[in-house]
Amino acid sequence: MKKIFTAVLFLTVGFTFAQDMEEVRKMFWETKDEGSDATAVPDKYKNESAVVLYEYDYFYYPMFYPKQGFRKRIKLQDAAAVTEFSEFSYKELSSRSRSVNNNMLGIKIIKPDGKEIIIDTQKEARQVDDDRKLAIANLEVGDIIDYYFYAIINDVNSIFDTQESTLSGGYPTLALRVELQLDKKLFINLNSFNGAPEFSDLPPGRKGDRRLEIRAKDVPKNETQRWLYPLVALPSYKWQVSTKPFGKPDKEVANGKVKKKFTKDDMMFSFEEKYRPFGDMQHIEKFLKKKTFADDADKVRQVYYFTRHFYYTQFIEAFAINEAKIFNPFELYKNPIFLDNETEFINHFMAFLKDNKIDYDIVVATARYNGPLDDVLLGPNLDVMLRVNTTPEPVYLKYFSPFTNADQIASELENTDAYVLNVFKRKRVTDVEKVRLPSSTFQDNHSKVVSNVTMDSGMTGLKVKRESAFSGHLKEDEQSNRLYFYDYVDEDYKKFETESVLERVKRDKKREQYKKEYEALINKYKDKQRENLKKSISDEYDLKIEKYEYTVKNTGRFGRNEPFVINEDFDIENNFVKKAGNNYIVEIGKILTGQIEINQKEKDRKLDVFMPFPRSFENEIALEIPAGYTVTGIEKLNKNVTNPTGGFTSTAKVEGNKLVIRTNKYYTNYYEPNGNWPKMMDFLEAAYQFTQEKVLLKKA
Amino acid sequence: MKTLIHFLLILTVGIASAQRGIDPTDEDVQLAKKLREQYGKEDVAILESSDMVSFGISKDGSKVTVSNKIREKLMNINHRADIHKYEFYDSESKIEQFSLKFRNDKKANFMVQDEFYKDSDLFYNDARVKHMAVDFPVQGYTYNYELDKSYNDVKYFTSLYFNDEYPVINKKISIAVPKWLNVELREFNFSGYSISKNQTVNSDGETVFTYELKNAPAFYKDENAPGRTYVYPHILVLAKSYTKDGKENRLFTDSADLYKWYKSLVDMMEDDPSAFKAKVDELTAAAKSDEEKIKNIYYWVQDNIRYIAFEDGIAGFKPDESQNVFTKRYGDCKGMANLIKQMLKAAGFDARLTWIGTKHISYDYTVPSLAVDNHMICTLLYKGKKFYLDGTEKFGALGVNAERIQGKEVMIEDGDKFIIDKIPTSNTEVNKETYAIRLAIDNETLKGKCTKTFMGESCAEFLYGYNRFGQERKQDALQNYLSLRNKNIQVSNVVTSDLKNREQQLKLDYDVAVNNKVSSFDGEIYVDIDFMKEFNDFDFKERKTDYEFDYKSDYLSSVTLQIPAGYKVTKLPENINVSGKDYDVAITFTQTPKEIICKKNFVFKNGVIKTTEFTAWNDFIKNLNTIYNQQIVLSKS
Secondary structure: OHHHHHHHHHHHHHHHHHHHHHHHHHHHHHOOOOOOOOOOOOHHHOOOOEEEEEEEEEEEEOOOOOEEEEEEEEEEOOHHHHHHOOEEEHHHHOOOEOOHHHOEEEEEEEOOOOOEEEEOHHHHOEEEOOEEEEEOOOOOOOOEEEEEEEEEEOOOOOOEEEEEEEOOOOOOEEEEEEEEEEOOOOEEEEEEEOOOOOOEEEOOOHHHOEEEEEEEEEEOOOOOOOOOOHHHHOOEEEEEEEOOOOOOOOHHHHOOOOEOOOOHHHHHHHHOOOOOOOOOOHHHHHHHHOOOOOOHHHHHHHHHHHHHHHOOHHHHHHHHHHHOOOOOHHHHOOOOEOOOOHHHHHHHHHHHHHHOOOOEEEEEEEOHHHOOHHHOOOHHHEEEEEEEOOOOOOEEEOOOOOOOOOOOOOOOOOOOEEEEEEEEOOOEEEEEEEEEOOOOOOOOOEEEEEEEEEEOOOOOOEEEEEEEEEOOHHHHHHHHHHOOHHHOHHHHHHHHOOOOHHHHOOOHHHHHHHHHHHHHHHHHHHHHHHHHHHHHHHHHHOOOOEEEEEEEEEOOOOOOOOOEEEEEEEEEOOOOEEEEOOEEEEOHHHHHOOOOOOOHHHHOOOOOEEOOOOEEEEEEEEEEOOOOEEEEOHHHHOEEEEEOOEEEEEEEEEEOOEEEEEEEEEEOOOEEOHHHHHHHHHHHHHHHHHHOOOEEEEEO | OOEHHHHHHOOOHHHHHOOOOOOOOHHHHHHHHHHHHHOOOOOEEEEEEEEEEEEEEOOOOOOEEEEEEEEEEEEEOOOOEEEEEEEEEOOOEEEEEEEEEOOOOOEEOOOOEEEEOOEOOEOEEOOEEEEEEEEEOOOOOEEEEEEEEEEOOHHHOOEEEOOOOOOEEEEEEEEEEOOOEEEEEEEEOOOOOOOEEEEEEOOOOOEEEEEEEEEEOOOOOOOOOOOHHHHOOEEEEEEEEEEEOOEEEEOOOOHHHHHHHHHHHHHOOOOOHHHHHHHHHHHHHOOOOHHHHHHHHHHHHHHHOEEOOEEOHHHHOOOOOHHHHHHHOEEOHHHHHHHHHHHHHHOOOEEEEEEEOOOOOOOOOOOOOHHHOOEEEEEEEEOOEEEEEOOOOOOOOOOOOOOOOOOOEEEEEEOEEEEEEEOOOOOHHHHOEEEEEEEEEEOOEEEEEEEEEEOHHHHHHHHHHHHOOOHHHHHHHHHHHHOOOOOOEEEEEEEEOOOOOOOOOEEEEEEEEEOOOEEEEOOEEEEOOOOOOOOOOOOOOOOOOOEEOOOOEEEEEEEEEEOOOOEEEEEOOOOEEEEOOOEEEEEEEEEOOOEEEEEEEEEEOOOEEOHHHHHHHHHHHHHHHHHHOEOEEEEEO
């Protein structure tokens, strides 16, 4: 009996899946739509590798098991395109799908004579671990491949999903349709941007589902280039679907309309209750007892660094020890608190501010690559920080990495519009105001590299000693690329009088054993770190570096204006020095390291220029002139191109037995309109040309 | 608020199982330090490795089975080591034991993963891999490794190596041969190694052959290296026959048996040429000669059949039917070889399937083993001549054999018999590549006209690279190639020969302007005439194995610089002329009243630079760089 029942159940399930498959097939391949059976490619796209004749993206959000699918009908115009579409992997088609076995893939090939060949994907696919792979038979240049993919996506229980996409893809698209279908009980924020067509309403679907679509024709292929924010510069759309409203659900939204604008009122509605002062204050209180502070601002900064250590960097060694399976270090901590997300940090720090009667507000902003604040529609596009209202200057604080400084607003938020949630009596959000966040300057975001260069004894290569100091926004990337945790945890233990993991191990014998294993781990990391640093400097110069040594002079972790400083010694062999009769030509400009090379294609840039932040790069290069030689040709090392977008300047002079060159390259702004691109190219060219300049060491 | 304990609960699950064994002894630590000095770059050394092989007969008596037991003692010789221990198996083999023990003999329960072995060259294959992540917390830490693996059929158990992924301090291989089995243990590359051999009889009456080698370095990680069969000492296990119930059963006694088995697979195929008859007619209808018909078919397969390989059980050895490959428009080397054969047959030619071991394998067909070959092509017998057609060669012209098959033995089908022959080797001349540029100085810019030509394999390589780009990117790709992606080099007015034609010399003509290679100081002009700097990084300071080129090459570069009016040349770099067993290089600077001519000719006549040549070659590279770092000085006359 049981067997029969199982068999019946199995059959039913099988039948349902087959039924679903049939339905999906019909939806993608049998729904008549404008352009969906196109075969012709306009002349202007004849030279493209492939052209998308028709694309239909479909998103379906019922209350459970959201689904996502698409159909693409693509004309393959050369062998490269045929190769591109000759193999399919279910996993690569959707990284979000729950299980590849429930995904549906339909593929057909349309031959130039109109003959259609439908591939039996269920039969042809091969299971490879958690993927299914398919080799496409009988595919040739000139064919059209027409395929759909449909999958249940990850999130099961509570529907929350966002989409942000440009209309354009890797190939030009003749007709594009994006359809969205959702349960009428779900809330949706949605809009199109930068000239993309508006979404329009479709007649309700099954069970009264809301349906919306966007249609576009003749969409050129994606632009990929340096300094571009695609969602700001190119036609795009975004939405957020959720069981909870994001922003105030006004009457219209309740009646099946979508929310297209997110206003101050929405902000108030969604953020009023989101954060509250909350957290165990005993550690901060203990810290405060031992300290005196110049003023509230000083106090806030000190507590911030304490927080960064006590709730974060204090545990980094433990994580490493755990991962290396040396021992379980976590039992050494009594009720440890680890702040592992933004909200926890904000709540915890608010509790401290409230207890200490220091006024603050909550700042909500969006990264500049998401577009302007007024266009914000998606929750995940908002970042939160605290503005502590000290005098004369407020202190801005954000959730930390081991390198985050107080007063450091994330570069992507700086100089953007933001909402300030005014917190009344350090407790309750009472109103919302729109502000412009402070910006930084190219002087703030600064690097200074001093290179002392000598010729090697054989006069064939150079020996370089250099010190690099990074400040402002240029600092954090350098720190996280170059510093390993053991470079900075000890300074934290010392500063905040806490114990390292090994100090917490009380039994001597155990500690000895752990110490050996931990040291072995660190030594291994250090070898790796040296290799990485050597590779990174090799990349900077684009050549092989020999005899590399480094020391970290200052980790730069306690204050926005405190630089991160690293010293490096290395040799550049068989490069940069050319023999010319009895004389030598030294390619001294190359010591500046690789500069941006603008190629012909980039010169014709049509889009605006979006950069991370204003910044400046100062270099001092001192070449020791070998005894018995004089240096000539230094005129060309003097460059001076400055304009409102930035500049490159350099000066060279002989000081004693040294040729001393000072250069400065800077970018003034976060953003330049396309009209300013030629100006930028002027100084970028000057910087590149500097790297090509040489001097002659002439035998006296 | 989440506490740390909650946060970490999931992370710490693994730790309980990684219960530590005991610390290394002081002797172990000392040994590890010593070994680290000896094997500088390695993390782990295998102190002892014993590889034990024994044979059995399958239940139905039809096959000889193999049991392979490996026992190793692994030691961490670096500060700490984190490695993956892994082992492959497939439909013909099984892993029965795969585990590690601590020094105190307690089991170390590392999690074993079992998944498909993924190879970018194979779309699908049935090989699987078991692996575990193993950490050695301190220097001198050891584990004992145990592997038991069995093979259903002795023909899939081909070779035994002494070297390993890590250096092996003591390697022992013992093979117990029962009386009923006739097996040859053929030794390769033993010379130069002190491998001790010993022969005893065990209690079961089996003859046990034992080989021992000390201090076998890890497999070298060099790129463009010869195959392992050339480099490392190893034993091929050639099971020739076995006796059961008084009856002798042949296995692979000689190559005829190997052919017989291959033929039995070929006989299982059911080719149906009607599927591509129309295509063959279309390709041959307008052809004016037999040669043109052959080319049309051969090139059509190269251009239209994509390489997609399924190595699934017997499909690793049996070609796919021609009609399938034709309809699918994809296949592996066997499928393509068979399609070429059947299409040529349909056009009235005598074409045969042909087994071959590429250059990667050192053996010839005197070795009756599956290890002897790894590739299949098609041989066309036409007017007493043999033409070798390789469907996997894109842009390979008829009559041009790729370096990877040249000089190799082939086994050509011939009904119940077979033909053994050798693919002819070519000289360097057929692959000649030239670069000629005439430059004049124009305001600190070098301007001129340039011509590049390619032939044979250099042409095929260029066409293959170029035609992989989508058509809208081809022009950019060509520009980038010619300008070396160097902003100082501007290329314009490119004129090419037909970039689909694989038979003629390929020619690229273009104008070039080069910035920043001319400097003026104190009235003198310094010219960096040699900005291509061919082979400047090509030294073998750390290399341990021969360097193999993709093909035998002959590269001739000629750079001519006009001397500006009113200037004379003060000094030219010295000429270099070096010849080794594997290479001839000549670099000459000559001067006429109006011009300086720099000619460079690099000929790699054997397609390889042997390790024995490395010292001389490295010295040459040093001299070459001295020349490259010299400037031509022009002073006012």
